[in-house]
Amino acid sequence: MMNAETFHPAPDRQRKYLGHKIVLAVLVYTLLVASLVTGVQIYRAYQTALSNLEQRFTEIENSYLPSLAAGMWSVDVPRIEALLDGIAKIPDVGRLHLRGELNDDWQRKHSAHRQVLLAREFKIIYREGSDTFDMGSLHVELMAQDIQARMWDTAKSIAITTTVSLLMSALFVLFIFRRWIERHLVKTAKYVQQLDLTN
DSSP: OOOHHHHSOOHHHHHHHHHHHHHHHHHHHHHHHHHHHHHHHHHHHHHHHHHHHHHHHHHHHHHTHHHHHHHHHTTOHHHHHHHHHHHHTSTTEEEEEEEETTSOEEEEEOTTOOSEEEEEEEEEEEEETTEEEEEEEEEEEEESHHHHHHHHHHHHHHHHHHHHHHHHHHHHHHHHHIIIIIHHHHHHHHHHHTOOTTO
């Protein structure tokens, strides 16, 4: 008749097998949760970055367009050139195209500008008293390269922080399991191994 020792696996082998399964399950769960959390945080960071980029357009509209309209009204070319240079230095601005009513044309383009992220067309209106005059339009493009680089850095930082945090939690769970559960299972396995199946 088969005795208890041949019927039941050794406690050490049971413990190692169970430990490996738990470690594997915890690692897979940790990676899945870390990926999900990282993806959500990156998406929110991207939406926040886009919202902040909208402020570039507000800055141009409020700070530059009135002076640009005045410069075009007085045909002050050096002033127009200086204002366009100032707009071109605003972070994330990739390309400017100013078109006047007299077929005047000015352009500025950042050397790193490859892909358009956001674009907007501004009407340039000069006001004198209650009269308004259409002086032309300014086309502004925001480039994607800088925000993509920032998003990549943010993604790496979030992924590392999230993964490390979850791994530390997983290690704590494994420690608790080993401390509170595993040793009791080992005692139970040793006790069962000593039973006589014939009795």
